[in-house]
Amino acid sequence: MAGHSAFKNIMHKKGRKDAARAKMFAKFAREITVAAKSGMPDPAMNPRLRLAIQTARAENMPKDNIDRAIKKALGGDTEAYETVRYEGYAPGGVAVIAEALTDNRNRTGGAVRAVFTKYGGNLGATGSVSHMFTHVGEITYKVAAGSGDAVLEAAIEAGADDVHSDANGHLIVCAFDSLGTVAGALEAKMGEAESVRSVWKPNLTTAVDEEAAQSIVKMIAALDDDDDVQNVYANFEISDEIMKKLTAA
Numbered sequence: 001m002a003g004h005s006a007f008k009n010i011m012h013k014k015g016r017k018d019a020a021r022a023k024m025f026a027k028f029a030r031e032i033t034v035a036a037k038s039g040m041p042d043p044a045m046n047p048r049l050r051l052a053i054q055t056a057r058a059e060n061m062p063k064d065n066i067d068r069a070i071k072k073a074l075g076g077d078t079e080a081y082e083t084v085r086y087e088g089y090a091p092g093g094v095a096v097i098a099e100a101l102t103d104n105r106n107r108t109g110g111a112v113r114a115v116f117t118k119y120g121g122n123l124g125a126t127g128s129v130s131h132m133f134t135h136v137g138e139i140t141y142k143v144a145a146g147s148g149d150a151v152l153e154a155a156i157e158a159g160a161d162d163v164h165s166d167a168n169g170h171l172i173v174c175a176f177d178s179l180g181t182v183a184g185a186l187e188a189k190m191g192e193a194e195s196v197r198s199v200w201k202p203n204l205t206t207a208v209d210e211e212a213a214q215s216i217v218k219m220i221a222a223l224d225d226d227d228d229v230q231n232v233y234a235n236f237e238i239s240d241e242i243m244k245k246l247t248a249a
Contacts, residue, residue, distance in 0.1 A: 036073035092212035137179030158185035202235030
């Protein structure tokens with residue numbers, strides 16, 4: 001199992017779902033507020049805000065929370081956040097990308113660097129590992145959304161690049177820049193998605209042993225736990241056997 005999916009699977013099985021959801025909603029709210037402040041507060045006129053709302057709704061964030069986040073931006077008293085991407089290596093030569101929204105680069109940069117150092121990694125310059133990934137949009141639907149052929153047809157009409165359908169559901173991939181538009185078109189055709197997100201998809205993965213996997217999962221958890229860090233991606237691959245050991249630990 002690869003990177004982002006492996007980490008989410010492990011955290012879910014360790015019973016951190018409720019705490020993770022609360023933190024996730026807080027990060028969605030920050031992104032919505034920043035998006036609303038950076039452009040029009042109307043999602044129809046603001047692609048970044050539209051995507052932020054679609055992502056939050058797909059994860060069942062309450063409408064009241066979304067509305068409060070937008071109103072906070074309209075209040076004019078919000079902090080000046082900026083988007084920062086941190087890149088580096090985890091144990092085993094695994095590439096890691098951490099996306100953050102911060103009002104203090106020194107604080108966030110210091111915290112991220114400390115996590116990399118603590119777990120045996122090395123923080124590099126921006127661009128040091130992102131060339132190993134492709135920035136894309138991913139939209140998922142449950143199996144009940146329709147047959148593979150029906151979803152494929154809807155995805156093509158919406159402007160998506162690829163579709164993977166199996167017994168677990170449908171994964172629709174599109175260019176990052178068109179994610180909001182594609183997600184909107186699919187929602188009009190098939191209803192709300194199970195998830196809508198932009199991801200850094202690795203072009204190749206690095207297999208790691210159990211010791212490295214433990215350090216990497218702890219590193220990603222620590223980064224993910226930072227309030228300023230919005231998303232974390234890595235290109236590690238762990239076997240099913242190691243996965244079972246990590247979830248049982």
